[in-house]
Amino acid sequence: MDVLTSESGNDNVVPYGVDWSDRARPSSHCWFPLTSDDSSTAQSCAYGSCAKRKQAGQSALLQCGSCDLIMHAYHLTSSSTTNNDSIQSCRPSFVDNIEQINSLTNNKDNSLKFDEHFWSHVSTLPKPCMHCQPTSMVSPLDIIDQMKWMISCIPRTLSDDWSDPSHGLVCLWCFRCYHHSCWEQLAPQDKLQCDYGIFQNIIVRPQWLSRSSESPTGFKARPFSYSTNSNAEPNSFPYTPVLVFVNKRSGGQVGEKIYRELLQRLNPRQVFLLENNATITHALDIYSSLPNMRICVCGGDGTVGWVLSRLAETYPSRNNPPVSICPLGTGNDLSRVLAWGEQYDPTRLFHTLLQTSQAQVAVLDRWEVQLEEYDAATLASMTQQHHESGFNISRIFQPLLNPPTFIRETNRSSYENHQKLPNTRFINYMSFGLDAAIALDFHAERIRDPSKFSSPLKNKFMYVNESCKYFDDFARAQMWNLGSYIRLICDDQDITDTIRNCHTLVILNIPGYASGTNPWGKSLRSSIMDRVNQLSTIKLDSTFINQISMSSLDALNCAGDTQENNELESLDDRDTDQIESLSTTQTASSSRFQPQNFGDRKIEVVGLSTTHMAAIHAGFRGNRIAQCNRLCIELRCPMTAQMDGEPFYLPTPVAVNISHAGQVLVLKNEKK
Structure with missing residues (x-):
């Protein structure tokens, strides 16, 4: 994880990407440099009193990969701004107070307290308002293209004028949208309670992830509603959370784009950019206690083999979280065999994630190679x-x-x-x-x-x-x-x-x-x-x-x-x-x-x-x-x-000895 240091000499730093440090807060942003080819460059700095809001090109801009907020870098490293509440919070990705969670586990009425909408203002609704113009009955997969448009429409500031009737609100978890006036007519419960939309079965909910002194990484995932029953079986857990590993070097620049896209669609803390073995170990340590966990690897055959090797070293044979594939490589032979596709198709990225939770588990042999010199x-x-x-x-x-x-x-x-x-x-x-x-x-x-x-x-x-x-x-x-x-x-x-x-x-x-x-x-x-x-x-x-x-x-x-x-x-x-x-x-x-x-x-x-x-x-x-x-x-x-x-x-000259080296679990896509 890279960091941006303050130019003024103070101790403030801004971590790039997802922050797993002690400084991280539940509402921390995932900052990335704003690239020149990003359509959002026309947006101004979201800091309310910024003197250069309309002069974005004269200073470095950063963009949050989770909520798309745009800020000048110097606002984030300045003591005068980081110590107040003038910077809008991001979607919560974890909970900081584990005692608060424990106090709610015995109260069924509070089980959904954390499943709340995160509303963001938009200047134009990307699809019909859920209140005054309901959408037709369509498959959840049919609205994925609308979601892409929706994200691109989200502005980087909440200070817009809401007199225009086309202005509205979009939840960045479930992507439901309403006109501002229609939203005011909703029942209080509908304004708060969120079901996470089409990704509700695979998303890692913020309340499942908290700080832990017992974990080397400082974080541990365990859904509190499940942990109350010590005799509960994993199959009784109603969700199938999916961790995503992305190799940014696979498929040219496609891996980096997929990573940034998934940060917006899922909990950013369930999406990992593969850097080294420590990245995989880090993720497995955090989520090892999460029931029904599955993994999607975005990369080529080499990347898939790399992740499977780490899983085989971490889990007993045939006991690892099963793995699906989003093919980004050249040959993609394993992806073809398991019916995940022969090459990357951007229109099927979300289909792959959703099908990961439904795919059939299969056993895959691994083979050891030893060289014996003569x-x-x-x-x-x-x-x-x-x-x-x-x-x-x-x-x-x-x-x-x-x-x-x-x-x-x-x-x-x-x-x-x-x-x-x-x-x-x-x-x-x-x-x-x-x-x-x-x-x-x-x-x-x-x-x-x-x-x-x-x-x-x-x-x-x-x-x-x-x-x-x-x-x-x-x-x-x-x-x-x-x-x-x-x-x-x-x-x-x-x-x-x-x-x-x-x-x-x-x-x-x-x-x-x-x-x-x-x-x-x-x-x-x-x-x-x-x-x-x-x-x-x-x-x-x-x-x-x-x-x-x-x-x-x-x-x-x-x-x-x-x-x-x-x-x-x-x-x-x-x-x-x-x-x-x-x-x-x-x-x-x-x-x-x-x-x-x-x-x-x-x-x-x-x-x-x-x-x-x-x-x-x-x-x-x-x-x-x-x-x-x-x-x-x-x-x-x-x-x-x-x-x-x-x-x-x-x-x-050598002897190449090949022998069986155990088995791992993979996922076969039965719904191509």
């Missing part, structure tokens, strides 16, 4: 066994063949700053080989020049551009394979022979990889019939069809089956009966594979040829190799790899 004797022994492990025509001509670029060139610039594991756990996938090499070059270029990656279309263009650097490896695909550089052991069985035709090895925990593909594939019947429907409704271009490997249609191969045929075969002359016949045969031959499940403590191993790497983006799949509980990938040479979309380079 000594010289072990490495020599492995090499000897490799040469004696059977006949392969590529070995005979190995001295005449060059290894692939990512193995041959060990000093590539993209390798320099990415030579360690990005994490020791993964939840989506790991991969080794050609795809990781391309991803690493793409990642390094994005770090060097972010301006080239400002849109999804530019990202795709840059990915193709980086792929072209490996044209020679694609062209010589029949002359090299990962089986020459990797030894694969699944559940103590050496199955290296199954990757003799593979150029990428993928270790899958979820049915999602590389921005929405499914290398393991669906069940055979649905996969084949989906393809039949496409063939019957779309006239396929013959050039595209001739690029599809027959092995991609061969949807269910077992480890140990005959090596798949990598020759290209046209599908345009196959009728429905032929494809359905193929379906029946393949299902019977691979019955030992179970349907993929990201919570079954098993992991899937898939091999991709260069043909597969293109075909999976057209809905086909790779070569299924194994389902196992643990595996060891022995790298005989330096190798490119990626973990949950984070590419890296292993500069020395």
Whole structure:
């Protein structure tokens, strides 16, 4: 949390953002510098006696992220103003007097004392007055766009002239609005009591949060109405409060905008801008006692994995607050699998929050990765066994063949700053080989020049551009394979022979990889019939069809089956009966594979040829190799790899040991 210090030399400081210090008051503002592109710059300073109210551009202005109040910075650091009541209070976000709460817990009539409206004056009502012109019966989600407009209409001062009949009041909790004259006609209870509007089920109410000397953070959340019953079950608590973690670095500047927007919609103390591990620990410490708590992570797969790792370290297995996702990353594979969307849609931000409270809880496996370095004797022994492990025509001509670029060139610039594991756990996938090499070059270029990656279309263009650097490896695909550089052991069985035709090895925990593909594939019947429907409704271009490997249609191969045929075969002359016949045969031959499940403590191993790497983006799949509980990938040479979309380079031969590392709870969106 940054602070603004007084220019006059006194001890007054103004904290930027949400203030968790000892100086914080229940009605403290969340100050941020007012940006030049903010539509509210036309508003003047809200300090009543400000001499420069109409000269906002001549002095630094700050804006409250919760109530939108605008003030000159020097008013907030001046002793003459901070010691009086001339600065309007913000919405209360917590209660300072825990004794006051305790005195009310036994009085049912006072249970709603803190659930009060926070009225703010507006010059124009953003929607029909609730008293004289009721709105039509609509879904709560339909008024979200009106809420956005409503916030933008809220002025920064209460000193306006209310003679205009269009002037009115808006509650900054529930967003109900009234003409000023209509509001005067309301019953006293209606003027006070607030139900928090459409967010009533997920919002953290101020009276639930108070100071606590027992907490390292100085705050603790516990709803007093629930705590009166010592035998109460969590399910008896009628609300599902949602904490929100936002990575401001995800999605360009989108993360910062989402953070500021949610400060206005929710209690600002339930929205956290991810800075480091301490931010997550801080939030969990405060809200660990809040029943039915759920978490929404606004970020990419890496951010989600980061938060889940901290949850796994804090809570016992399968006992953490379940997590939903607002996707801000590039691939967003976990978000796709859990049906939260493939990319950020600003019109669905509030839908995501509301659906978080209703989503189905699911169990997600986590996998641990440990690197084991070889000594010289072990490495020599492995090499000897490799040469004696059977006949392969590529070995005979190995001295005449060059290894692939990512193995041959060990000093590539993209390798320099990415030579360690990005994490020791993964939840989506790991991969080794050609795809990781391309991803690493793409990642390094994005770090060097972010301006080239400002849109999804530019990202795709840059990915193709980086792929072209490996044209020679694609062209010589029949002359090299990962089986020459990797030894694969699944559940103590050496199955290296199954990757003799593979150029990428993928270790899958979820049915999602590389921005929405499914290398393991669906069940055979649905996969084949989906393809039949496409063939019957779309006239396929013959050039595209001739690029599809027959092995991609061969949807269910077992480890140990005959090596798949990598020759290209046209599908345009196959009728429905032929494809359905193929379906029946393949299902019977691979019955030992179970349907993929990201919570079954098993992991899937898939091999991709260069043909597969293109075909999976057209809905086909790779070569299924194994389902196992643990595996060891022995790298005989330096190798490119990626973990949950984070590419890296292993500069020395190592054994990569992957084993189950517990489970965490996530949320699957059943109401897309």
